[in-house]
Amino acid sequence: MTVTGPRGEYAKTPARRHEILSAAVEVFSAAGYHKGSLRDVAERVGLSQAGVLHHFPSKHHLIEAVLAWRDDESRRRFRAGASGLATIRDLVDLVDYNQNTPQLIELYATLSAEATTPDHPLHDYFVKRYADVVAFVQNSLEHAAAVGDLRPDVDPAPAARCVLALMDGLQIQWLYDRDSVDMAAQVRHYVQSLLDVEL
Amino acid sequence: MTVTGPRGEYAKTPARRHEILSAAVEVFSAAGYHKGSLRDVAERVGLSQAGVLHHFPSKHHLIEAVLAWRDDESRRRFRAGASGLATIRDLVDLVDYNQNTPQLIELYATLSAEATTPDHPLHDYFVKRYADVVAFVQNSLEHAAAVGDLRPDVDPAPAARCVLALMDGLQIQWLYDRDSVDMAAQVRHYVQSLLDVEL
Numbered sequence: 001m002t003v004t005g006p007r008g009e010y011a012k013t014p015a016r017r018h019e020i021l022s023a024a025v026e027v028f029s030a031a032g033y034h035k036g037s038l039r040d041v042a043e044r045v046g047l048s049q050a051g052v053l054h055h056f057p058s059k060h061h062l063i064e065a066v067l068a069w070r071d072d073e074s075r076r077r078f079r080a081g082a083s084g085l086a087t088i089r090d091l092v093d094l095v096d097y098n099q100n101t102p103q104l105i106e107l108y109a110t111l112s113a114e115a116t117t118p119d120h121p122l123h124d125y126f127v128k129r130y131a132d133v134v135a136f137v138q139n140s141l142e143h144a145a146a147v148g149d150l151r152p153d154v155d156p157a158p159a160a161r162c163v164l165a166l167m168d169g170l171q172i173q174w175l176y177d178r179d180s181v182d183m184a185a186q187v188r189h190y191v192q193s194l195l196d197v198e199l
Numbered sequence: 200m201t202v203t204g205p206r207g208e209y210a211k212t213p214a215r216r217h218e219i220l221s222a223a224v225e226v227f228s229a230a231g232y233h234k235g236s237l238r239d240v241a242e243r244v245g246l247s248q249a250g251v252l253h254h255f256p257s258k259h260h261l262i263e264a265v266l267a268w269r270d271d272e273s274r275r276r277f278r279a280g281a282s283g284l285a286t287i288r289d290l291v292d293l294v295d296y297n298q299n300t301p302q303l304i305e306l307y308a309t310l311s312a313e314a315t316t317p318d319h320p321l322h323d324y325f326v327k328r329y330a331d332v333v334a335f336v337q338n339s340l341e342h343a344a345a346v347g348d349l350r351p352d353v354d355p356a357p358a359a360r361c362v363l364a365l366m367d368g369l370q371i372q373w374l375y376d377r378d379s380v381d382m383a384a385q386v387r388h389y390v391q392s393l394l395d396v397e398l
Contacts (some may be wrong), residue, residue, distance in 0.1 A: 029316070030316040030318075031233060032231055032233065032234070032313055034230060034231065034233070034234040035231070035233040035234055106315050106316065109312040109315060110312045110313055110315070112312070112371055113308040113309045113311070113312035113313070113371060114231055114309055114312070114313070116305050116308060116309070116371065116374035116375060117228070117229045117305065119229075126375060127375050127376070130371075130372055130375050130376065131376070134372075158381075158384075158385055158388070161369070161372060161380060161385065162365065162369075162385055162389065164368065164372065165364070165365050165367075165368025165369040165371075165372060165385070166361065166364050166365055166368055167368065168364075168367065168368035168371055168372075169363065169364025169365055169366065169367035169368035169369075170360070170361075170364040170368075172311055172312060172315065172329075172364075172367055173329055173333075173360060173363065173364060173367075175315035176315060176325060176326050176329050177326070177329065177330070181360060182357075185357075186357055186360065186361055186364070189357070190361065193392070
């Protein structure tokens with residue numbers, strides 16, 4: 001006996017989900033959350049809207065899945081069990097890596113700016129996301145400080161916010177002028193200025 | 200004989216224009232360019248859409264007027280004829296001042312992120328705006344360098360981009376968590392680190 005699952009546009013294969021997520025990145029990076037539509041996403045992957053809704057029950061679910069996928073991809077760039085300087089190095093390498101994913105950068109920049117309005121459906125996601133990432137970077141800087149890798153005049157809490165602000169701000173400038181902005185070099189240079197050791 | 204101009208919603212008074220611009224800031228800071236509508240702006244000021252269109256012939260004209268107004272306001276915070284350190288001080292003071300205009304910050308953050316897409320109606324505005332502002336800050340840093348106010352190891356071109364990135368990135372963090380982010384202190388601290396003199 002052969003057991004077969006659903007076929008065609010209702011097949012819940014990881015490949016089909018991934019195809020929809022990629023299309024969603026294209027649609028929402030250009031249009032933002034409000035303007036982007038499930039219909040546009042469906043068109044790009046040759047599905048009906050019902051076909052997309054079978055995989056993601058609403059636009060909100062779809063965007064959350066895109067962001068969770070992006071967060072997982074970023075998280076995977078950090079060595080497990082590492083801390084302090086090793087994690088800081090991974091963070092700087094992540095900026096290098098991000099330069100290969102301009103549409104994800106555009107998506108993130110657009111959504112994070114749009115969602116600053118408190119009643120935006122993604123507002124709570126970004127409040128939590130920023131708090132988590134600031135705490136993560138601050139923690140790495142504190143670990144670096146504990147073993148003497150941080151310059152003694154650097155305060156980890158504001159420095160963590162600074163590193164992230166620099167990353168976000170350079171992304172915007174880079175999206176407008178990719179030839180003139182070297183995000184990775186700029187972040188590396190700033191982070192190096194916080195350290196008492198070679199990055 | 201008394202000569203009177205047009206009355207009511209068609210009166211082209213500066214006050215009425217200003218009222219429409221303020222309403223536009225509210226609408227477009229929350230909704231972005233694509234989603235924001237002239238109808239919402241008109242409703243807020245108690246005009247018909249035709250009434251708004253009498254003052255600004257299209258949504259695009261209205262947004263451009265808002266941005267030009269914001270640019271003028273920012274420009275007025277810089278002392279005429281100043282350069283180098285004096286201009287850098289004005290820039291840092293501007294960050295202080297901006298903390299009193301959260302909706303303008305939100306508008307700017309939302310539009311500048313949304314318009315990174317090349318076919319966005321405001322794309323060219325922001326390309327030019329970033330190029331102009333980077334050149335302006337770079338020029339101030341070069342003037343500071345020429346009189347020995349800049350640390351000798353600071354390269355004005357990337358440092359200018361860094362200052363602006365920091366300002367943009369901190370604005371996003373501040374919009375999410377106003378109690379935890381002191382934009383002015385952070386920018387001041389970073390800019391001070393570039394200088395050989397007291398800010």
